[in-house]
Amino acid sequence: MIQLLFNVSPDLFAEYRAPILEALRRRNIEAQTALAGDMPPEAVDYIIHATGGPVVDFSVFTKARAVLSLWAGVEKIVGNATLTQPLCRMVEDGLRRGMVEWVTGHVLRAHLGTDLYVREKPLTWARHVPPLATERSVTVLGLGELGSAAATTLAHLGFRVTGWARRGREIAGMRCLAGADRLPEALAAAEILVSILPETPDTIDLLNAERLALLPRGAFILNAGRGSLVDDDALVAALDSGNVAHATLDVFRTEPLPADHPFWSHSGVTISPHVAAATRVSSAADAIAENVARSESGAPLLHVVDRTRSY
Secondary structure, three states: OEEEEEEEOOOHHHHEEEHHHHHHOOOOEEEEEEEEEOEEHHHHEEEEEEOOOOOOOOOOOOHHHHHEOOOOOOOOOOOOOOOOOOEOOOOOHHHHHHHHHHHHHHHHHHHOOOOHHHHOOOOOOOOOOOOHHHEEEEEEEEHHHHHHHHHHHHHHHEEEEEEEEEEOOOOOOOOOEHHHHHHHHHHHHOEEEEOOOOOOOOOOOOOOOOHOOOOOOOEEEEEEOHHHOOOOHHHHHHHHOOOEEEEEOOOOOOOOOOOOOOOHHHHEEEEEOOOOOOOOOOHHHHHHHHHHHHHOOOOOOEEEOOOOOOO
16 A cells, blocks of 8 residues: 655645545555655655645655656746655646636637727727738747647637747647747747746746837737746836737736736736636546556656756
């Protein structure tokens, strides 16, 4: 019987424990579980982790074969020097589908000009005929599991999609650019810019004043990656100048977004509370169980974080 330690809040333990145990049983694996502090460190086989869990020193878990994150983002733990076990980020179909739906919905909202028709009482019969998707260029920053799924969906809808990533990718139906030297080209093509990048030392403040100025005038920005990617002050200035028409933001440097932050009152900003790619319990439990089963059978773990790339 394997020993699972949950390095999570009590609420998350109550939410995830039974679904994970059931997903393991479907794979003929029995497990005992405990919250951090309720199981001897030397007995732990796997650690299920979420940001805010009480364990910060992983060196005492000498038997642990992996740390399995409940979230896709691992920037809060990847730099922990005591973490020598393999770290696996969460990749599962619920996250993927949620991101695709959020991105597609808000890209179409920007593309169709839907906000023009949701005022209380339009004063004139003002017809706004949007271009077709084939006449609109969209750039997606980040071509990992979530970004490539969103970009592919947009390409299937007919948008002229440019994808950008740190390293080269080939995805059917779109132009793919790679490396810092191609980022200006990707931004210059972005009538609608979608960011699904993780937080790494290279992505913090990636969208600063200089790079925002590369966007076509009147561009739309969607950020569902990490709040640290965007220089908040530079974005407000770009919105005020009209260089950016609107920003739809799902992630922020501080969450929840402080009540006095200028994003709340800016007419050019739409806020959603970090819901673009929320972890779904049932599919996440299945992903955790699958990795445990692979490890127990001697197969390679899935979605192991590359510490040199921070994701």
